[in-house]
Amino acid sequence: xWHALKAELAYFRPWLLGGLGIAAGVVLLLSVLMRLANxxxxxxxFVVAMFPIMAGMVVSFIAGGLRVEERRARLLLSGxxxxxxxxxxxxLLPVCFVALSALALAPLLGLATLVAGKLExxxxxxxxxxxxxxxxxxxxxxxxxxxxxARRERRGRAALVGWxxxxxxxxxxxxxxxxxxxVHVQLAQVTVVxxxxxxxxxxxxxxxxxxx
Amino acid sequence: MADHRPDASPAASLSGLxxxxxxxxxxxxxxxxxxxxxLALVGPNGAGKTTxxxxxxxxxxxxxxxxxxxxxxxxxxxxxxxxDIGYVGEENGFFQGWTAARNLKFLSELLPGWSKDRANxxxxxxxxxxxxxxxxLSRGNKTKLALVAALAHGPRLLLLDEPTAGLDPVVRSEVxxxxxxxxxxxxxxxxxxxxxxxxxxxxxxxxxxxxxGRLVLxxxxxxxxxxWRRVSFRLANxxxxxxxVxxxxxVRAEHQIITREAETTLQQLAELGAEAVEVSRxxxxxxAVQILKEGHHVARAES
Numbered sequence: 448x449w450h451a452l453k454a455e456l457a458y459f460r461p462w463l464l465g466g467l468g469i470a471a472g473v474v475l476l477l478s479v480l481m482r483l484a485n486x487x488x489x490x491x492x493f494v495v496a497m498f499p500i501m502a503g504m505v506v507s508f509i510a511g512g513l514r515v516e517e518r519r520a521r522l523l524l525s526g527x528x529x530x531x532x533x534x535x536x537x538x539l540l541p542v543c544f545v546a547l548s549a550l551a552l553a554p555l556l557g558l559a560t561l562v563a564g565k566l567e568x569x570x571x572x573x574x575x576x577x578x579x580x581x582x583x584x585x586x587x588x589x590x591x592x593x594x595x596x597a598r599r600e601r602r603g604r605a606a607l608v609g610w611x612x613x614x615x616x617x618x619x620x621x622x623x624x625x626x627x628x629x630v631h632v633q634l635a636q637v638t639v640v641x642x643x644x645x646x647x648x649x650x651x652x653x654x655x656x657x658x659x
Numbered sequence: 660m661a662d663h664r665p666d667a668s669p670a671a672s673l674s675g676l677x678x679x680x681x682x683x684x685x686x687x688x689x690x691x692x693x694x695x696x697x698l699a700l701v702g703p704n705g706a707g708k709t710t711x712x713x714x715x716x717x718x719x720x721x722x723x724x725x726x727x728x729x730x731x732x733x734x735x736x737x738x739x740x741x742x743d744i745g746y747v748g749e750e751n752g753f754f755q756g757w758t759a760a761r762n763l764k765f766l767s768e769l770l771p772g773w774s775k776d777r778a779n780x781x782x783x784x785x786x787x788x789x790x791x792x793x794x795x796l797s798r799g800n801k802t803k804l805a806l807v808a809a810l811a812h813g814p815r816l817l818l819l820d821e822p823t824a825g826l827d828p829v830v831r832s833e834v835x836x837x838x839x840x841x842x843x844x845x846x847x848x849x850x851x852x853x854x855x856x857x858x859x860x861x862x863x864x865x866x867x868x869x870x871x872g873r874l875v876l877x878x879x880x881x882x883x884x885x886x887w888r889r890v891s892f893r894l895a896n897x898x899x900x901x902x903x904v905x906x907x908x909x910v911r912a913e914h915q916i917i918t919r920e921a922e923t924t925l926q927q928l929a930e931l932g933a934e935a936v937e938v939s940r941x942x943x944x945x946x947a948v949q950i951l952k953e954g955h956h957v958a959r960a961e962s
Contacts, residue, residue, distance in 0.1 A: 525744075528769070
């Protein structure tokens, strides 16, 4: 399983690096513009935090689509990997993309500080908040894929569970927007995202068609 | 093919294999494939050939019945049977942006039993360009890559879904040669689906005809070509009834028939006093076309 996950990460590395490059460019541009406009005032922390993590989320969506298009399951299931392991590869990929982009945030924060002079002290906490949010959105990709697959394979109950959970997660995320600064809310979001991963992985294991 | 794991079990056995889709049902299929056999699964588009192969490879879970490969049940959650299977489909899941070499390297770490020597041998044999990304390879080279990937871990059962479709004659011939060599040792079996009928006479020992998800006929290639004949004769009688005739054209007293029971038909013609009887052999391809055209009729007659 780790072999497959490593290979997928290596395969999508150019996409991730490209996405982070674009995000860095946007952050840098905003830092310069804001400094000019606000008499030396740096960009708000959420601006710096948002773009790189968003890049990780976008790459996770691209990877999800490309892997289906390239019929990756066919290749991976020709070896020793079981559908259970493949299910976890599917749901761990978004985690890895978002986590890697969050790691890339550190030098970007440094760069933005260098250009803008100072950053809000709450930038790191906000960055964590964004990470959880975008991770949640990224994780909705595999869940939507599995709910659709369940419907296509006429597994009615599985499709219902998948879509109901999907709607539930959206409602929770929408509701929690009002309390983003609360650590408790952030932890609740993490719990919901992990549950989303478990549901998506379970739905994948119940598939009757692994050709896509 | 270096792996020799003696086993008394059939290479593959399908028992009551059934898969339902909206508007289509495959099976129930019962089929046994012995080691050393090349079985061609012949049928028109939508007959269920790909679904059958996918079920055998464990990529599609049947609604009823099941498959065994060398005695091991095929279940997606069990990986053991996969070491015995080499599968070439239309889509093989390769990393399209990676070169053929990098894909093969990845597979060498994924598939137990992978032999670098064996892989290199097939790469050279097929003259496969290893340094090109998969999405830049031609259809023929993609098929070659899929074949190398399917053969390099030494499987005893090859499942090939239209392996020669879209290939130029030279590559096609090379691919068929390799497949033929693989089964020479009597331990390996090949099940391949095709609607390129000319492949049948080149490679297959046995033929299974699928139509609308049902197995309408399974027969040996030689047996098939021995029993089918095209016959022309002159007979003035109206309303003649001949056994085994699947096609009958008549212009006045001139008759042209195709029979799948040549011996019986010719005997009946002699008894009826037919004149100017001319018998010609049919190629396996021609017979296959007739069987697919007359699928239901043959199925009824066989049963």
